[in-house]
Amino acid sequence: MTSHAQFASLGTGAGRKPRAVLCMDARLRDAVFPADLRRQLAESAELTVVEDFRESAALAGADVLLTSWGAPLIDDRVLDRAPGVRAVLHAAGSVKDVVGPAVFRRDILVSSAAEEMAEPVAAVAYSFITLAAKKALRLQDLYRRGIVADRHARPDVGFGAKTIGIVGASRIGRAVIRRLVADGREVVLYDPYCTPEAAALLGAEHLDDLDEVCRRSQILSLHAPILPSTVHMINAARLRLLPDGAAVINTARGRLLDTEALLAECVSGRLEAYLDVTDPEPLPAGHRLHHLSNVLLTPHVAGTEGADLHITGRFAAEELRRLAAGLPLRGLVSAQQLTQLA
Numbered sequence: 001m002t003s004h005a006q007f008a009s010l011g012t013g014a015g016r017k018p019r020a021v022l023c024m025d026a027r028l029r030d031a032v033f034p035a036d037l038r039r040q041l042a043e044s045a046e047l048t049v050v051e052d053f054r055e056s057a058a059l060a061g062a063d064v065l066l067t068s069w070g071a072p073l074i075d076d077r078v079l080d081r082a083p084g085v086r087a088v089l090h091a092a093g094s095v096k097d098v099v100g101p102a103v104f105r106r107d108i109l110v111s112s113a114a115e116e117m118a119e120p121v122a123a124v125a126y127s128f129i130t131l132a133a134k135k136a137l138r139l140q141d142l143y144r145r146g147i148v149a150d151r152h153a154r155p156d157v158g159f160g161a162k163t164i165g166i167v168g169a170s171r172i173g174r175a176v177i178r179r180l181v182a183d184g185r186e187v188v189l190y191d192p193y194c195t196p197e198a199a200a201l202l203g204a205e206h207l208d209d210l211d212e213v214c215r216r217s218q219i220l221s222l223h224a225p226i227l228p229s230t231v232h233m234i235n236a237a238r239l240r241l242l243p244d245g246a247a248v249i250n251t252a253r254g255r256l257l258d259t260e261a262l263l264a265e266c267v268s269g270r271l272e273a274y275l276d277v278t279d280p281e282p283l284p285a286g287h288r289l290h291h292l293s294n295v296l297l298t299p300h301v302a303g304t305e306g307a308d309l310h311i312t313g314r315f316a317a318e319e320l321r322r323l324a325a326g327l328p329l330r331g332l333v334s335a336q337q338l339t340q341l342a
Helices: 004-008 035-044 057-061 076-080 101-105 114-133 136-144 171-182 196-202 210-216 236-241 259-268 310-324
Strands: 019-023 046-050 064-067 087-090 109-112 163-167 186-190 219-222 247-250 272-275 295-297
Touching (some): 035 046, 163 171, 163 210, 171 186, 186 196, 259 272
Parallel strands (some): 064 087, 087 109, 163 219, 272 295
């Protein structure tokens, strides 16, 4: 693996700044890298902006590739034209669609802003969990019909002894667990890559059996990546294992859930759902999930969006500064992690 000290020698030690080439969706460029961040990038490196890595002559002298949403896959074709590249800095979350295996074969450092992006999603997931614990959708439906429920007389309103099941100890999953444990909630965790010891350090009980997590969870929150093994991991059989009145929360990937199986459970009134992601996405306007009072749908807004996109650019700019100074990267991604990412 390329060392940070070696990278520093490409910068001030060689009498020049490192050369960085930025490629991303031009429509988002100013939002991710507003003027102040572009100035920060220019302080750390000689910056060139291109429309497509695959067609740019600027790659020949590049030390760093900067990417974000809309960047093309960095494969052998790109890297053959960029023999001097030592790092890829991704101003977004998952690098799966940008960084090909060739990057790791050539010992190129990879960093992403996924950690920075985890907290906003965790905040939304925690909010959904809180609403589910308080039976907000059920009470809203009663309120809409003119029925003011005595919430103080309802033992099902509030966290109480509810168990929250977390599927996936991802960055977001861990952030959600930390919030829940800090509030004294009982958390059970399923993640085949997480050890019982690691779960215990988070304050969660590790279970090897996803079916058992479903049986025990009054609220089930999904934070797993999409892999061949996780598509429809929450299927009709596992939804049936959830207790009556349970809530399913998905802020991860829509295909983790069998949409039609979930629809059947919600139509029956047995379960409720809080979904920031769906399958398909976007959900067609006429889909029945749109019309159920026990389903809350939001259009994939839990992550870093709109006015907050600069958070990812700020992280990448800081990573570039650290590289130029020979300091360790904060958002390093390994080849092994690539197989487990969303």
